[in-house]
Amino acid sequence: MKYFGLYETGANTGLxxxxxxEIEADSTSDAVAQAEKSAPPGCRTGVWPYQMISGTPSVVTPTDAxxxxxxxVLAQPGGAAGQFAGNGQIFASIGADAAGMCLSLQKFFGYRLGLIATDAKPAPVASGSPSTSAGASVASSGTASSGSTSSSGGSVASGGTAAPAA
Known part of the structure; x- marks a missing residue:
């Protein structure tokens, strides 16, 4: 399955x-582990599952892990320019990977849904240097072709605002 990382815009912002x-992973937790490698210091990491073709996603049986x-569940009801924020729902990988529920419900709700582990921890902060910027790039859409990335050229600054591309 394919994913993009979701990076908190600043420590404990919830945005x-x-x-x-683009991340290719066998499970949601594997995708989160891959995305965490690029996590801004002090910020939590989630993922946004996507598929390039329309239709209902295939069932992905969860691995034992x-x-x-x-x-x-993180929702982006404001469209591609908006940010993801928690919407109060919890999905579980029982019988099928939770990413499949996101893909299906995105079509129903008409906006993107992402996932962050209920026990997500912030990325480590280097001692002596506070986190002042998330530093993650913002993707303009989730329609990237296989093996490539999609980016608006902007970056995310602390406080949840996207800095425009120069």
Whole structure:
């Protein structure tokens, strides 16, 4: 399955910006682990699952490591220019990977949904240097062709605002 990372815009803001690097992973938790490698210091990481073709996603049976994992749902009702924020729902990978529920419900709701582990921890902050910027790139859309990335050229600044591309 394919994903993009979701990176918190600043420590404990609860707002997430879409990263620009496509991730291919066997499960949601594997995608989160890959996205965490690029996490801004002090910020939490989630993922946005996507598929390039329309229609209902295929069922992805969760691996033993994925089975039972729970995720807070992050919604982006403001469209591609908006940020992702928690919407109060929790999905679990039981019987099928939670990413499939996101893909299906995105079509129903008409906006994108992402996932962040219910036990997500902020990325480590280097000692002696506070985090002042998330530093993650913002993707303009989730329609990237296989093997490429999609980016608006902007970046996410602390406080949840996207800096325009120069």
């Amino acid at each position: 997430y910006a879409l990263g620009s690097i 994925e089975n039972g994992k729970q995720y807070h």
